[in-house]
Amino acid sequence: MRWLILGGSGQIGEALAARLRARGEPVAATYRTRPPQVPGVESLPWVKGGPTELPWERLRPDVVIDAASLRWVDYCETHPEEAERVNRAGTLRAARGARTVGARYLLISTDYVFGAPTPAPHPESERPEPRCVYARTLRAAETDLLAEDDRAVVLRTSTVYSWRPQDLLEAPGRPARPNFATWLVGELNAGRSPRVVVDQVSAPTYAPDLAEAIEALAARPSAVGIFHATGATALSRYDWAVRLLESIGAPTAPVVPVLTPSLGQAAPRPSNSTLGLARLTRETGRSMPDLTDQLRRWASAVGARA
Ligand SMILES: NC(=O)c1ccc[n+]([C@@H]2O[C@H](COP(=O)([O-])OP(=O)(O)OC[C@H]3O[C@@H](n4cnc5c(N)ncnc54)[C@H](OP(=O)(O)O)[C@@H]3O)[C@@H](O)[C@H]2O)c1
Numbered sequence: 001m002r003w004l005i006l007g008g009s010g011q012i013g014e015a016l017a018a019r020l021r022a023r024g025e026p027v028a029a030t031y032r033t034r035p036p037q038v039p040g041v042e043s044l045p046w047v048k049g050g051p052t053e054l055p056w057e058r059l060r061p062d063v064v065i066d067a068a069s070l071r072w073v074d075y076c077e078t079h080p081e082e083a084e085r086v087n088r089a090g091t092l093r094a095a096r097g098a099r100t101v102g103a104r105y106l107l108i109s110t111d112y113v114f115g116a117p118t119p120a121p122h123p124e125s126e127r128p129e130p131r132c133v134y135a136r137t138l139r140a141a142e143t144d145l146l147a148e149d150d151r152a153v154v155l156r157t158s159t160v161y162s163w164r165p166q167d168l169l170e171a172p173g174r175p176a177r178p179n180f181a182t183w184l185v186g187e188l189n190a191g192r193s194p195r196v197v198v199d200q201v202s203a204p205t206y207a208p209d210l211a212e213a214i215e216a217l218a219a220r221p222s223a224v225g226i227f228h229a230t231g232a233t234a235l236s237r238y239d240w241a242v243r244l245l246e247s248i249g250a251p252t253a254p255v256v257p258v259l260t261p262s263l264g265q266a267a268p269r270p271s272n273s274t275l276g277l278a279r280l281t282r283e284t285g286r287s288m289p290d291l292t293d294q295l296r297r298w299a300s301a302v303g304a305r306a
Pocket of ligand 1: 006007008009010011012013030031032033034035046047048049066067068069070071086108109110111156157158159160161179
């Protein structure tokens with residue numbers, strides 16, 4: 001199967017590319033500012049929502065994984081037009097291009113589409129109520145995509161992490177925007193006391209586990225429509241921070257528990273965005289790993305590259 005990963009230099013895209021290349025699968029991957037660091041991947045600069053079309057006829061992928069949406073929630077809130085252009089219009093345009101060569105399209109979407117305080121876990125069948133620009137633009141992309149393409153997949157995930165110290169550094173056109181786990185370690189290493197919320201609950205997802213779920217769904221033509229894939233453990237952001245630090249033997253005392261309003265964030269966050277995973281398990285016959293299992297592997301990645 002020929003794979004095209006949009007956003008192949010991001011944490012999800014790179015985890016998937018590494019998994020596929022380890023088995024010798026042909027992989028092309030787009031990037032915006034920095035090529036993916038996975039050997040054997042054909043990398044292409046491309047801006048989602050920009051003027052340049054991807055070379056569909058040359059690439060002729062069987063499957064396209066779209067992990068290239070603007071995911072910075074507060075940035076989207078203050079840049080709604082850019083969020084709409086990238087997340088909604090850019091997704092639709094890329095999906096239409098993929099269809100010209102018969103490729104299946106899998107969009108990575110977000111648990112934040114469940115913005116209302118309805119009971120969690122949220123099943124795939126629940127009607128989303130996005131309450132921030134990021135989630136609204138991705139929900140619109142989901143709806144547009146599924147209305148046009150009955151082979152498409154929307155895969156919602158949550159609080160994805162891995163160990164990516166390179167994301168702590170700024171680069172031209174690319175601000176330092178590490179995932180939460182990498183940010184947390186960076187804060188401690190810099191001697192700061194990270195303030196972490198106690199009143200937001202979600203299910204952290206280790207990027208390599210998500211890559212496995214993406215591959216399993218993409219390989220099954222019967223899997224169409226909306227799926228959820230997250231880690232199996234839901235907990236508050238603060239409790240997660242403590243577990244992350246304990247797993248690498250770092251002190252937890254510097255982490256300061258706070259309530260969401262004290263952070264003054266531009267975009268509202270769901271209080272509990274935990275997703276139901278039943279459909280993924282039914283379709284693939286696998287369960288997503290729990291936090292203890294994830295942290296063992298994450299801690300070993302941190303140790304290997306510390
Ligand atoms: N991370 C999470 O917790 C999470 C949770 C739910 C859903 N998701 C969804 O999963 C997707 C990927 O997440 P991630 O954690 O892998 O994000 P990431 O590490 O920030 O990677 C984003 C990727 O998209 C590229 N990109 C960003 N803006 C682009 C644009 N305008 N045009 C083309 N490429 C662009 C980036 O390229 P450069 O790095 O080269 O600039 C990078 O390859 C996002 O679409 C997000 O909405 C993520």
